[in-house]
Amino acid sequence: MTRVVFLLVPGVHLLDLAGPAQVFSSAADLVDGYALSYVGDMDTVLSHQGVPLGASRELPSLDVDDLVFVPGWRSPKIVGTGHLSERALAWVRTHHDNGGTVASVCAGADALGRAGLLDGRRCTTHHELQEELARRYPAAHVVRDVLFVEDNRVVTSAGIASGIDLALHLVAVRHGPTVAAAIARTMVIYARRNGDDQQASVLLRHRSHINETVHRVQDVIESRLADRLSLAELAVHAGCSERTVTRLFGRATGMTPLRYQQALRVERAEHLIGQGATVETAARNVGFEDARMLRRLRSR
Structure with a gap:
């Protein structure tokens, strides 16, 4: 059983969370073996859209095949937003140190940066936050204007809907492109890919x-x-x-x-x-x- 654990941050964008969650939920329907859970620093996390979300404060022990996913939050600027405790950041960092994969959408890349996981790696974020992310983490290589980037089990994506693209990519890597294509068709997704990056999926670009x-x-x-x-x-x-x-x-x-x-x-x-x-x-x-x-x- 692969666990996908979403780390919820105050002001989380609903689509940053719901898009990837829908992908992995659909994967569970097709191939079994997926369990989704939601954690945070408080029992109730208020989304930017005003919907309260339940979360567990207990941070689970994870296996190498499990995935930690950090959705983005409302952030015209990164600095001073997206509060996470050092305990939560250490949990993310430990999972990666133990061989696990961590992923983010939009401003969620900043949480990975605070966990020390962007230095020396390629990464990306929403186009409005790219320059600030590069200034905050000068040892990271911020790739501009792409949908998602994967570098040594750290997977970052641009904004909002690109989390769906990232999640489909992770499913394709684990289960093959046919499963990912079936999920995309179930979700009625028109695949839009940035052709300037090797992460541009052949599968979805030609499945629309x-x-x-x-x-x-x-x-x-x-x-x-x-x-x-x-x-x-x-x-x-x-x-x-x-x-x-x-x-x-x-x-x-x-x-x-x-x-x-x-x-x-x-x-x-x-x-x-x-x-x-x-x-x-x-x-x-x-x-x-x-x-x-x-x-x-x-x-x-």
């Missing part, structure tokens, strides 16, 4: 269409990422001709099924390399016969 035939083809490709898949085999799964698959897939995604599979492989390989795998190991794990093809595709 409504063609179910193409979705079926994508499901097969994503669930068998490392396999060689012929156009004929994909056509059987789609229930139509090879020519129709090519036509519909190109119209919905702007690429061929093979190009889509290659893009997914490169994205997955990038994640493995970011987690410490060699290029050769990553290439084999995603289905390339050797690292040369991966290097060529990455250089594009």
Whole structure:
């Protein structure tokens, strides 16, 4: 059972919290194994929108697979906002030190900074807070104008709705892109991604269409990422001709099924390399016969 623990800060934005919570709640419906809980420095945390939220003051002991999530709060400026006790910040820091993952939305990045987790790492936050975050944590590398950034189990996202993008990314990493795509479709999300950053998800960028035939083809490709898949085999799964698959897939995604599979492989390989795998190991794990093809595709 993976626990997703949301650390609630006074003035928390409801969508910063509810968006990711909905993603992980939907993941629990699809793959089981998720339990959501809410903690804070007080029993009742008042959101910026005026809704009181119940929280536990007891900070649980966590396992390495558990996730701590800090939603953002109302903050035209970071300084003087988002009060958290040293006890709560130490709890966040200890979870990461023990090998766990921590994540934030919007101003929640400042809580990670106060916990000492931004120094030497790439991070991001809402576009209105980027410059202030960079001044407050000069040892951090603040990446401007992207939706989310992951660096050594510290995952930060921009503002408000980008927490959904971040949560879907974490689900895709743990359970594969097919599960993340199913959740996105359940939530009726139109995927919007920043194409200037490697965190721009191939999966969601090309899943914003409504063609179910193409979705079926994508499901097969994503669930068998490392396999060689012929156009004929994909056509059987789609229930139509090879020519129709090519036509519909190109119209919905702007690429061929093979190009889509290659893009997914490169994205997955990038994640493995970011987690410490060699290029050769990553290439084999995603289905390339050797690292040369991966290097060529990455250089594009």
